[in-house]
Amino acid sequence: MLPVIPTTPQRVACALFASAAVLATPAAHAVTPFVLQDIRIEGLQRTDPGTVFGALPFRIGDTYNDEKGAAALRALFGTGLFNDVRLEVDGKDLVVVVDERAIVASVNFVGLREFDSEPLIKSLRDSGIGEGLPFDKALIDRAEQEIKRQYLTRSLYGAEVVTTVTPLERNRVNVTFTMNEGDAAKITDIRIVGARAFKESTLLDLFDLTPGGWLTWYTKNDRYSRSKLNADLEKLRAWYVNRGYLEFNVDATQVTISPDKQSIAITISIREGQPYTVTAVRLEGDYLGKDDEFRALVGIRPGTPYNGDAVAETTRRITERFGLYGYAFARVEPRPEIDREKGQVVLVLGAEPQRRVYVRRVDVAGNARTRDEIIRREFRQLESSWYDGDRIKLSRDRVDRLGYFSDVAVDTTEVPGAPDQVDLTVKVEEKATGNLMLGAGYSNAERLSLTASIQQDNVFGSGNYLGFQINTSKSQRTLVLSTTDPYFTQDGISRALDIYYRTTRPYNSLGDSYDLATQGASVRFGVPFSEYDTVFFGIGAETTKIGTSAGIPLTYLNYRVAYGESSYSVPLTLGWQRDRRDSALVPSRGRYTRVNAEMSLVGDVRYVRTNLQYQEFWPMPWRTTLGANAELGWGEGIGGRPYPIFKNFYGGGLGTVRGFEQNSLGVVDPTGAYIGGSKRLNLNTSLYFPVPGTGNDKTLRIFAFGDAGNVWRDGETVDLGTxxxxxxxxxxxxxxxxxxxxxxxxxxxxxRTDKIQRFQFQIGTSF
Incomplete structure (x- = not known):
């Protein structure tokens, strides 16, 4: 049986009582002051004696009295390590008798499924419950309530938590939290009362919360959350305000849970009000004498319904324009002047530019791995210069485009005592920048083929790229080691190094050995000509050897006989790239353009090989995105030399025309092998739309696509009919x-010569 352990208030009371007892003892029982000859401690099991001695306000050789004894009791109880403390005088010795509190040996969880144990253990330790800490029953009770509260946020209203304290030797205890989580309460019904201007079903489509559906096992949007409901109510409010209902209001929300705590019904009562039309927009306040310039930023037109988003966007534009002139704290307040009888509103935009400021210092926060200089070199707002809103936004976007961070924000704070100065803090949230990519395809001819690559975009926090790629398919095996330094020079010129070895056998070849081997290395430099445009140039050296094993395609054999077994070349590269997409993973708008040319003017082969690519994405209604991609590859032999067949383009499969096996389009050798061609055209369109039941989740999307393309041999005319x-x-x-x-x-x-591969997939994982 554990001794009764006082809670924190009880310990304080004990200390005060002990102090009062010492001070209030009648003089007949008071301790006569004496000089301490020795101090002994009794009752310690785990606590270091130095902890007790360190808390005592006296040492051997000091004079001991009742006042010092009371102070010692207060100090020892204040450590929180003891249930009881007594001071006994033995002659000229003082005996400190302690009753240690139990220590938590371990914290365990039974039945925990909804949460990860590690964050929960850390949270409990921060609250005073953890391995090696003193046991406190009051804290245990609070921990149970906190765990239950966490379950409520997950709609687990029937969750129960039972704490078991198991005594161990040496006055230790094990604390075990046993959870009976039960089943989550599911939303069975959501109703909107008072909607007349729009259908209830239309309004409910705005919500992330939804009654159970076929995909809610993944989205968990059928679990009630007050924060999610508040977010949905804001969407509902924005829907009405953007359509002129300026006085829309949510009167009440009622959440009802069933007696068995398994189902939830939500009823929302709204008052729509009347729609208002904007009749005029008026500027008031100080616009720096540039009223016409600011007026051109107004996106609200008289005669249209009041639109909250348009008002917010106009306010943002005007505020940012003030920032362009150095007014970091400009305030723009929209004030609607309502005429209820006519259903009209005049929008007044009042501006107070405040004061012009300059940036004293730029700080970086949140980067545990990435070095400060990697972030700072992307900043276009300089320290000790006038605040420039455009440069700050551009700087934030450049840091975000690095791809090292899941979130980037720039905070502006005033400098105390200096009203004309501000500090900028770039807050970043790092994410995993390593990537292990696995790809696979299945067909009757090749069965299962695998590709893999491992890369690190921010190796050791230096901003450099390091990658290794391997391909194990029957038709192509590749080993590539590459590295890129995006700031090889302080001006932002990048340098990329590649070392590679490739063995290739055209698809559908008869033999199983690989008859085409290429090895080489290259270096490329990238020169930024604007914030979005980069020009690349480089040089390499490579050797290609055509083998003679059985099953070699006749075209390859003829080329080997005519031009030799090995071919040496020094390819020069020149390219240009512009990327204006809003996201590399899930773009919804923007354009990507790339042009790349490779030529060899010396060596055994002479050729020019170009590749052009154009991508664009457009946001469409109903949260859909339309994407288009066009890619053209073209190769020609120069200096009287034919175009080398080992530089052919290939088509079919992932990245070109889906539904056809990888590299199976184009020219067919007399042996049946697909040997590609010197010209290639790919056209791809995709329409992305959210999966029903996932709300606005962009991480899970269905897409419909259409692909077209082909490959043509050297000297053959590009025929779109093929x-x-x-x-x-x-x-x-x-x-x-x-x-x-x-x-x-x-x-x-x-x-009839085409090979079909209907199903394809690709997956990657981050570390």
Missing amino acids: LRASAGLGLSWISPVGPLQLSYAVPLRVE
């Missing part, structure tokens, strides 16, 4: 283990 085409459906998911994409394609234009 394009292969396919269409199908796919699923893209930014899963916990990385990006996953599944696609199923149906070929629409097929020739």
